[in-house]
Amino acid sequence: MSRGRIIVVDDDRDHLRAVSDWLAVSGFDVGSFERAEEAYKAALEDGVDIVLTDVRMPNIDGMTLLNSLQRQKPELPVVLLTAHGDVSLAVAAMKRGAEDFIEKPYDAERLISVLNKALEKTRMKEEIVRLQGLVADAKPSETLIGDSPSMQALRQRVAALAAVDIDVLIIGETGTGKELVAQALHRQSSRASAPFVAINCGALPETLFESEIFGHVKGAFTGALADRVGKFEFAEGGTIFLDEIEAMPLSLQAKILRVLQERVIERLGENRVRPVNVRILAAAKSDLSAEISASRFREDLFFRLATVDIRIPPLRERREDIEVLFVHFASLAARRYGRSERELPPALLADLTSQDWKGNVRALKARAERFALGLDDLLDPSEGGGDARAISLPDQLAAYEASVIAQALNRRRGNTAQAAADLKVPLRTLNEKIARYSIRRSKRGYATEE
Template sequence: MSAGQILFVDDEEPMRIAVKQWLGLAGFDVTVLARPEGALGRLSRDFPGILVSDVRMPGLDGIGLLKAAQAQDPDLPVILVTGHGDIPLAVEAMREGAYDFIEKPFAPERLAQAVGRACEKRRLVLENRRLRALGAGDDMARRLIGPSQAMENVRAQVRELAPLPLNVVIFGDTGCGKELVARCLHDCGPRAARPFVAVNCAAIPETMFESEFFGHEAGAFTGAAQRRAGKVEHAHGGTLFLDEVESMPLALQAKLLRVLQERCIEPLGGNRTIPVDLRVITAAKADLLAEVRAGRFREDLYYRLHVAEIRLPPLAERREDIVALFESFAALAANAHGRTPPTLTEGNVQALLAHDWPGNVRELRNEAERFALGLGLRAAAPVAAEAQGDGLQASVALFERQRIEAAFIQAQGDVAEVMRLLDLPRRTLNEKMAKYGIDRRRFLG
């Protein structure tokens, strides 16, 4: 087994040959390159090794390569080697994030020890990321609740898009949970430790938009007594979430586009530019492409924001999720007030499934909180006439399937835990799984 993967960059061929031989004998898997530009195409957040580079090279030097590599992954160990080492250069290298600094000539053992420590650090970083991703996935199943195929598709999309450096648009009606999905994208991605800044574009007056987004310097306008950072600057390093982005005026769309293109802002009343690094997630109720055709949304901004998309169906189109969501919200509200949540009756389930939920998940949560506080359920929409003949049987079957699937989600596919949660014997559970077409493999992990 390899002791670690090394990418070594040096413009001198004798040094490349020597290092490949030294580290190869020490058990490392070594790839040597003469030009630093070739190394950048091989590096990524998932690169399983480390980078070792000479400092003095024509074109892009080792310090420049270090900065470019750390822009791809700040946790990547980079060791710099130079024949012209001095204290200021070493200090600059360490300030820029170098893992170690070795001056030529050096003993092969010195290099092997340094790369060994760096490879072990890299292994631990990648393993911690993997474990955090698994934990985030479990947490996401608890946050994006619902056994329906529609919600399973949403969870799969979030898992796929969260680690990618792409801007995402989330489409859905009011109250569907667009901000929750945006937070999951942030929390399950590489920017999780940095700020998540949410802005409702419809709630900011046009006259205040520029100051709110880009900040202002002291004295920029009457009442601006001191400098104030805007939302974009606050989101530096993290995620900027723009809700109801379709409501943004055209003139302000142009300013946002410029920030996204140039990756810098200029506060109101100032002359200096401030670099920003952020991911932008937007939410919209309207079809943005239709807004573009109608002349209400800039086409260039649309394509800048709409790199990937997630569509959230209204609650009325995923009724399988209603009971699981309601019970979760009721339990949270009851716990917050020190109460025991009331048990749902068949009549309660009928009422929940019959209602159209025009306010979507937000309305359902409000209803669950009332129920948890003992205020009962408000009147639900009547069952349609064509469904009244077998409505009770169908509703009970739907409720039963929801409870079983919700238990599988909570137990992460563990059949024994599901049996305990539902107080069912194995044979009965197997029969119901077969009846409702429930495949435990959907819920594993």
């Protein structure tokens, strides 16, 4: 199987034949051209993955070819072959959109490494576009993102239960998206035009709970200066979502049970009942069996709530969804804060998919937002496996080495031969390190690419 299709351009016939043969032996599908105008026409065809061109050629040179391709096919990566001492020209080409450059004479293995890196980057961009397309094509009512079998099954169950006006217990770990499931049930139901009211049972003090949920009448307690409609009445015709139902005090569980059974409420301080037309969705972090055994949760309330349940899989059980979720959240954050969208490096993706994500999608979202803001080096101890990770010694040494190389290039104004002499390393070694650390020239001088 071909690694990819490469267009090679060089007016030096011997070099063109040699490099084309080497790339073919290395598994690439190669198109060879001595003239840039012929290569340009071939590069515009579908299926071309990368262009490798010499810079100095008669008539149309490599820079002109680069500029032409940037106008017509900006997504096509172009790698330049430069002569010794042409680093400043290559840096100018990078600013115009060149993917990378290789200084002659070069090591054949380094050439393959640079081309593989360019191809990997291109395919990552294509995958990001594909994933963003999946999100963009999603139905407006569908916020349950993911293409794993478990998420497909979850969406199907939500769609099926949304059409049935029945109370539902939603079970899932912290951060899995229980409220999103509840909102999806509401939006896809016949109650969608009426209110969706969420209540965090663990956040309301017990002394205020009954007043907030059922409302009160004037004079019911000190400070009750007027009648107040509770959340159940406010949600008339719509949906009530009781989050963290396991945190509800026992004294109130009986009153909620009555609402579930009779669909009536009593305002605090009032003796008459008021009928309510609401659908009740409840959420818990577990199946509540431990809470029932410890006598912290009423068994009859559980059975009334759990006539039908929806179980949300944790992120660690659907790792194939991590990439699309991360890209989605990072893209939203970039647009929200006016930042350019960043590419997801393969090494970061591997790290993300290897973690257990105890905080589930909520933790992944936080990590994606920091990535979009360029703050992804600030790790949260609550994310992933749960342990904050210090920068490793190899990473610190690599960062230091990259900074020393950048300083040498700045002193020698980009002359790699002189910089290599200063650092007492072979020129080939220095070029490999420049490529490895993505050291590029900016207005402020040479530095590692962010």
